[in-house]
Amino acid sequence: KQEVTQIPAALSVPEGENLVLNCSFTDSAIYNLQWFRQDPGKGLTSLLLIQSSQREQTSGRLNASLDKSSGRSTLYIAASQPGDSATYLCAVDGSGNTGKLIFGQGTTLQVKP
Amino acid sequence: DVKVTQSSRYLVKRTGEKVFLECVQDMDHENMFWYRQDPGLGLRLIYFSYDVKMKEKGDIPEGYSVSREKKERFSLILESTSTNQTSMYLCASSPRGVLVEAFFGQGTRLTVV
Numbered sequence: 001k002q003e004v005t006q007i008p009a010a011l012s013v014p015e016g017e018n019l020v021l022n023c024s025f026t027d028s029a030i031y032n033l034q035w036f037r038q039d040p041g042k043g044l045t046s047l048l049l050i051q052s053s054q055r056e057q058t059s060g061r062l063n064a065s066l067d068k069s070s071g072r073s074t075l076y077i078a079a080s081q082p083g084d085s086a087t088y089l090c091a092v093d094g095s096g097n098t099g100k101l102i103f104g105q106g107t108t109l110q111v112k113p
Numbered sequence: 114d115v116k117v118t119q120s121s122r123y124l125v126k127r128t129g130e131k132v133f134l135e136c137v138q139d140m141d142h143e144n145m146f147w148y149r150q151d152p153g154l155g156l157r158l159i160y161f162s163y164d165v166k167m168k169e170k171g172d173i174p175e176g177y178s179v180s181r182e183k184k185e186r187f188s189l190i191l192e193s194t195s196t197n198q199t200s201m202y203l204c205a206s207s208p209r210g211v212l213v214e215a216f217f218g219q220g221t222r223l224t225v226v
Contacts, residue, residue, distance in 0.1 A: 046216055100158060101215060
């Protein structure tokens with residue numbers, strides 16, 4: 001059974017720092033991996049989608065990488081800002097590209113001014 | 114922009130009441146999903162649908178049912194609410210095909226008293 005783990009559970013950094021969030025999954029047979037952002041009490045906002053054939057995706061200050069063979073993904077945030085404070089979730093689709101996602105528990109990021 | 118809209122942000126219901134949670138998406142997506150999110154348990158899939166009038170059970174379907182009479186609308190039904198159904202409910206949609214990116218609604222916080 002696929003399991004997704006995100007470490008650390010919480011992270012606090014000063015503004016301007018570059019940071020990396022980690023996501024690992026137990027079954028490398030995935031079709032894609034998606035990173036989301038969730039603000040307190042709100043829904044999920046899609047940040048990046050990486051297909052299984054891709055190694056990385058970039059959007060602005062965000063860069064996500066995928067290493068299927070080792071079961072790992074990282075989300076790199078450059079020049080962090082207080083507005084980046086949120087919970088970041090990774091999710092994998094391992095069920096034939098159906099959109100059914102298995103989520104990690106998330107990393108709660110606080111960026112201090 | 115893809116928009117997934119859930120009918121209510123907050124609901125308070127008494128034990129035993131019937132509850133309908135409505136979700137509408139405007140991107141002509143084939144796939145629709147209902148998740149619940151609980152502290153320490155993360156997001157878990159309740160039900161999903163790949164097409165009109167089709168539904169399949171997710172990981173935690175007990176106590177729930179769904180309805181999809183139109184492509185854009187997916188309803189979650191709690192026939193007789195119990196306190197253990199107090200949770201954040203999240204609806205999502207995604208297209209069928211290669212680039213199966215999921216988009217989420219803003220969430221419904223249901224409290225059963």
